[in-house]
């Protein structure tokens with residue numbers, strides 16, 4: 067399996083290459099040169115497999131010959147062995163047609179663990195082969211940070227610098243990052259938004275003063291391996307609900323467009339999916355882009371679903387590439403225009419290509435609170451604010467009545483106890499596996515929101 071950049075001029079790489087590279091050196095994102103295909107019979111034969119085994123089957127064509135089937139199975143068994151539920155990503159039924167896919171049974175209570183537990187192991191494996199090291203620079207609106215830190219803390223060959231927007235993550239999210247004491251973990255709170263942090267991360271990859279001294283790696287969903295691991299749970303849910311014979315729709319609380327792009331990949335490689343619903347909060351650039359082609363940023367507004375307070379959605383570029391004709395040179399020019407003006411209009415091909423599978427819905431704070439109350443009062447389920455945005459969209463969308471709708475439950479409600487209590491009157495408690503989070507000491511550096519401050523800090527502290 068070979069990977070190409072969405073901007074058409076970076077070298078083609080194999081799976082180990084893209085895992086360690088993160089961002090392509092032309093500023094684009096790596097995608098498979100072509101989509102592998104699973105036949106209906108092959109998908110049907112996956113029914114009933116334990117999650118780790120299913121994961122190895124779905125990932126194998128993307129990994130190609132970079133890992134033998136036995137070593138891939140060894141890694142998936144180790145990665146998913148740390149989850150608190152035997153099914154890893156269990157499904158819960160809410161009513162006749164609404165389902166929740168619980169993605170928060172990993173060590174840090176959000177869907178990010180599903181991919182990052184695997185990515186940490188892949189880094190170890192590929193770096194050991196070349197006796198190399200990696201300096202990871204990541205940006206988080208709350209959940210990627212803790213999941214990535216958990217996955218790499220204490221590894222000898224990896225060092226991590228994680229940027230979060232100061233004051234814009236929940237206390238639980240912040241403490242899950244800043245109370246991890248390991249010599250290879252550096253937390254940075256910047257003045258600014260997640261978008262500012264993400265832009266700095268991308269700039270680091272192109273900064274020769276940094277790359278001449280350190281090999282920079284990514285844990286954000288710009289790293290292809292993240293998305294590959296997220297494809298698996300679309301298969302897991304569909305197979306339990308009658309797939310591949312029956313089509314299922316998925317509602318995905320969306321920010322950086324990684325999770326829902328993994329659904330697009332699942333469909334591309336053969337899984338019958340009726341619809342992917344891109345659920346946004348009031349930071350609704352994706353809703354506008356998918357509804358009328360207008361991809362223009364506004365100011366990021368803080369909401370009760372802070373992990374989705376994003377305007378520039380990295381992975382949208384992968385979709386534009388894939389449905390817009392796979393013309394990297396044309397997309398590079400379109401993206402340069404967007405980076406300069408912070409606005410662009412989708413081409414007709416991009417709009418029509420996206421419309422074939424995607425629908426978008428937007429939820430404001432009242433919609434979110436109502437969905438949380440509905441889940442609590444009518445279904446006896448406490449959901450987090452991000453999941454509630456997905457649920458609002460799942461209930462509002464028009465689909466044939468025999469199509470099950472699965473909302474991705476992306477975080478445990480106890481990560482956002484204040485917002486959940488405000489809407490439902492119930493304060494969710496943290497599962498025992500997070501330990502004494504509020505008794506541990508925090509450590510992080512506060513920096514102004516300038517690129518130079520962040521770059522100099524990394525250069526001054528990287529081993």
Ligand SMILES: Cc1ncc(COP(=O)(O)O)c(C=O)c1O
Nearest residue numbers: 209320321322323324325373476
């Ligand atoms: C809890 C939660 N829900 C939803 C999202 C949005 O996912 P994505 O960025 O893959 O669109 C995030 C952040 O990524 C998140 O942390």
Ligand SMILES: N[C@@H](CCOP(=O)(O)O)C(=O)O
Nearest residue numbers: 206207208209210286287373
């Ligand atoms: N919501 C995310 C933002 C980063 O997204 P990623 O999937 O690209 O890592 C977070 O919680 O940090």
